[in-house]
Amino acid sequence: MKEVVVLVYVLLLVLFVSVSNAKVTKTNIIENFLQCLHNQTRSENPIIEAVCTHDNSTFVSSYVSYTKNKRYSNPKDTKVIAIVAAKHESHVQATVVCAKSNRIQIRIRSGGHDYEGLSYISSVPFVILDMHDLRSIIIDVSKKQAWVNAGATLGELYTKISKASKTLAFPAGVCSTLGAGGHISGGGYGNLMRKYGISVDNVVDARVVDVNGNILTGATLGDDLLWAIRGGGGGSFGVILSWKINLVDVPETVTVFKVNKTLEKGATDVLYKWQLVSSKLPQEFFLRAMPELQNVAIPSKITIAVVFYAQFLGPAKKLMEIINKNLPELGLKREDCYEMSWINTTTFWQNYPVGTSTSFLLDRPTDPPGAFFKSKSDYVKKPIPKEGMEKIWKIMLKFNNMFMQWNPYGGAMDKIPANATAFPHRNGNLYKIQYFALWTDANATDANVGLMKEIYEAMEPYVSSNPRGAFLNYRDMDIGSNPSGKTNVEEAKIYGSKYFLGNLKRLMQVKAKYDPENFFRFEQSIPPIRAM
Known part of the structure; x- marks a missing residue:
């Protein structure tokens, strides 16, 4: 009888703890995350104006303005804890640290052009880290180089280059609203590629927030991580803040x-x-x-x-x-x-009539x-x-x-x-x-x-076979995926081998070095080589 009483007590205790934890998770997860953000950021760069939850009147417009595929646009998704539209690098660092400490996944969105909506959907609680306000572009004509923030669009980059020089360009896509962060990290395919390769072939450095909230760049970035984010997708390894790119020569005509x-x-x-x-x-x-x-x-x-x-x-x-x-x-x-000039070809590639002003390159999505x-x-x-x-x-x-x-x-x-x-x-x-x-x-x-x-x-x-190749920038969940909350290596090898062919093993090794606990994960992320 005594053993039965003890067993019942233990079961009640477990039930009480479980219910209490569930209540805490449901009621306090947002508060804990927001409080962490406040604690992690300095007064000179307050984060409060960058954070938007379902309680904000601007939440829906903030959510939908950078979603492209109506199949995956769901602003009423209660799994979205908050949108952090970072206005300073410290906001990105704080979001990573606080999401990790509260065991919340993040989805990183720069332009929102991901075809399967993976930058703004998840089946587990998550935060959208929106990079569109980080859009600085610095051109150095003498060195034929530029620093471009992840949230800058290609249209903004092309415009800035053309104002600085009539004979410089950058090999990237033809859609002007693509965000530089995701587009370049996936490869960056465009109409200059037969002359100069794709975007990643013209990247020489980057600024990346790692899993611990540190900013890596130059010597601290490491050749292996720079190699991985040039075509391996930045979202598996950290948060891309900006790219240092080489500009290329184009004729006046x-x-x-x-x-x-x-x-x-x-x-x-x-x-x-x-x-x-x-x-x-x-x-x-x-x-x-x-x-x-x-x-x-x-x-x-x-x-x-x-x-x-x-x-x-x-x-x-x-x-x-x-x-x-x-x-x-x-x-x-x-x-x-x-x-025409190179900058004017951008109107042609978006099917505007010849002679259309290139001012549309600066348009941002609002609908x-x-x-x-x-x-x-x-x-x-x-x-x-x-x-x-x-x-x-x-x-x-x-x-x-x-x-x-x-x-x-x-x-x-x-x-x-x-x-x-x-x-x-x-x-x-x-x-x-x-x-x-x-x-x-x-x-x-x-x-x-x-x-x-x-x-x-x-x-x-x-078409190609063994494996049948696929392009990461044209995200396709049909070729394999994992659930939001876990990563099975064998499943990851299926889609990973199609996107990355013989480079997959090295990508998994880089992942294990920089994110061994697999914090940066999503449905088609690269797992660390030891992940289960």
């Missing part, structure tokens, strides 16, 4: 053109020839092919057109000579070509996302046969709004070793594919996601 070829006008034949020549053109030439649906509003006339977008670092006369020699099937005319989308990626090492293309066209025609981007390799990308940075997808590729489906009705989500799976499976015979 840059030429662009856009030419459409529908299926009825031989698009398949031209695209097949494009596969043979686009990676072998002079490295100053970037010629993207973009299969897309046309005439979708008229079911009887819907078709596929391949739109060829080009940028040449030089005059139109030279461009015409190159195309006439290598791809005369395109039927390019001189009047299709526009000569909630207006559409749902799904994206996937592939790498192609040998030409896709015409019959393969025709099979793909049939699936594309099932969509209401879908396009692909075929981005050529060659040039500098064939010369940079696969292990020079964490980004591994280098020589041996003809081009990279991005698949992108867009819709506005939530009820159409299952159908579009299903069609994306169908086209991805149909492409399998024609």
Whole structure:
């Protein structure tokens, strides 16, 4: 009887402690975190104005303004403890320290362009560390270098460069609202890559907040960590505060053109020839092919057109000579070509009319996302046969709004070793594919996601394999993921091998050195090599 009484007492005690802990966790977690933030920051840089919780009237606008995919935009998510829109480096340090000490996960958001919303969603309590107010850019024309904060957009960076010099640029993406922090850390793919490589190939230093809240840079950063965050994604290792980048030379005259070829006008034949020549053109030439649906509003006339977008670092006369020699099937005319400065090409790549002011590059998002989308990626090492293309066209025609981007390799990308940075997808590729489906009705989500799976499976015979490569900046949860609150190494190896190929093991070793307890984790993070 005595043993029974003791057992009941112990059970009641355990139940009491469990209930008390649950009550404390539920009622005090926000207060404990906020108090920690206050204690960790100095009076000259108060953090209170940078913190926003569900009790603030500005919470929803703060949340949605930097979310891009409506599939993952949920401002009523009670798992979000707070948004810290850091206004000073110390705010970032405090957020890391306080999240870690309170066992709260963080999601780091610079531009919010992550395709699967991993910078602002989680299934466990978390804090959004928003970097968009850290947007300083310092240009040093004499050294052809710049420091750019993680929250600065590419549009802001391009504008600042162009004001300092008409013949300097930076190799990065064409979308002006991309945040420098995430875009560069994932690789940073753009139309100067055949000449100068991608963004990470032009990064020489960084400022990073580590798991202990320390700022690492220069000698304290370490070559191994600098290697890892250049293409391995910064969010697995720390918080990127800023990048030191090399600027590259561009001529005063840059030429662009856009030419459409529908299926009825031989698009398949031209695209097949494009596969043979686009990676072998002079490295100053970037010629993207973009299969897309046309005439979708008229079911009887819907078709596929391949739109060829080009940028040449030089005059139109030279461009015409190159195309006439290598791809005369395109039927390019001189009047299709526009000569302009490098900064003005940014309007062309975002489909604005030629002559549009570049002032839009400074625009920041203010509205909630207006559409749902799904994206996937592939790498192609040998030409896709015409019959393969025709099979793909049939699936594309099932969509209401879908396009692909075929981005050529060659040039500098064939010369940079696969292990020079964490980004591994280098020589041996003809081009990279991005698949992108867009819709506005939530009820159409299952159908579009299903069609994306169908086209991805149909492409399998024609793309890289063992493993099938994927681009980290085009985040895709279909290729593998872990739950928010835990990281299984074997699962991480599945998606990690696709994103990082042979660089994954080294990335896991760097992770074990700088974040051995795996604090910086999310659904597709890199685990420390010892993590379970």
